[in-house]
Amino acid sequence: MxxxxxxxxxxxxxxVPGLPAELPAGEQxxxxxxxKLGGLARRALHLRWMSVYFVLLALWRGATLAGEGAGALEVIQGAAFILLLGAVPMGLLLAYGWASARMxxxxxxxxxxxxxxxxxxxxxxxxxxxxxxxxxxxxxxxxxxxxxxxxxxxxxxxxxxxxxxxxxxxxxxxxxxxxxxxxxxxxxxxxxxxxxxxxxxxxxxxxxxxxxxxxxxxxxxxx
Structure with missing residues (x-):
């Protein structure tokens, strides 16, 4: 168990900052x-790979729309929508990372x-x-x-x-x-x-x- x-x-x-109680006698x-926020965001929260994922997803969405005959504006809007969707969870994770690093x-x-x-x-x-x-x-x-x-x-x-x-x-x-x-x-x-x-x-x-x-x-x- x-x-x-x-x-x-x-x-x-x-x-004592960072400790729940005073140190016992003899402990130092x-x-x-x-x-550091940058390293925490990249390696623990994996924001770099998440950003790559949403960029690839946006490119795929744009290519799909273009293949279906959509106009340039519609292609851009479709890709931008995916990026906007990705920005929301990434922003929340970054805010959490900032708070976690601070605390x-x-x-x-x-x-x-x-x-x-x-x-x-x-x-x-x-x-x-x-x-x-x-x-x-x-x-x-x-x-x-x-x-x-x-x-x-x-x-x-x-x-x-x-x-x-x-x-x-x-x-x-x-x-x-x-x-x-x-x-x-x-x-x-x-x-x-x-x-x-x-x-x-x-x-x-x-x-x-x-x-x-x-x-x-x-x-x-x-x-």
């Missing part, structure tokens, strides 16, 4: 950061990783080092990167509570992910040293994991 990691549904009056904050804070302490997020329903999830089986960092061309954490069974996190701060295409075994963080290699080093110190093992860096085709559709970046 899986064990849901604890969450706290309030951060209006945080005693090692790093805090927030996701989210990632924290690495000497004992755990904390993800504070939530737009409609604020939530803070604590991920103790003891339940983290592995971590992988995927840097991207925009200078940001994603750091995915594999939670060891029987522990698990709620995909719904954490989305979009989970690794894409991993629904049955959600992986909490620090999305679109700046200087991801440095953040990964902080996490790697903290994990090593907590386990009393020699320092080992967080693995740099290249994207594999099995982790994504088509040319999607690692998420």
């Amino acid at each position: 899986s064990k849901q990691l604890p969450g706290f549904f309030e951060h209006d009056n945080e005693p 904050i090692l790093w805090q950061g927030t996701p 989210t804070m990632y924290t690495i302490t000497s004992r755990r990783v904390v993800i504070r997020t939530g737009v409609a329903l604020p939530v803070t999830v604590n991920i103790p080092f003891a339940v983290i089986g592995s971590a992988g960092v995927a840097p991207h061309a925009d200078g940001t990167g994603d750091i995915a954490l594999q939670v060891m069974p029987p522990h698990r996190v709620s995909w719904i509570a954490l989305w979009p701060h989970t690794r894409s295409w991993h629904l049955t075994k959600p992986q909490p992910t620090l999305r679109a963080v700046a200087q991801p290699e440095q953040v990964a080093q902080v996490l790697g040293r903290a994990l090593a110190a907590a386990s009393s093992m020699p320092v080992r860096p967080v693995a740099n994991q290249p994207v594999r085709a099995a982790d994504r559709p088509a040319a999607e970046a690692m998420a």
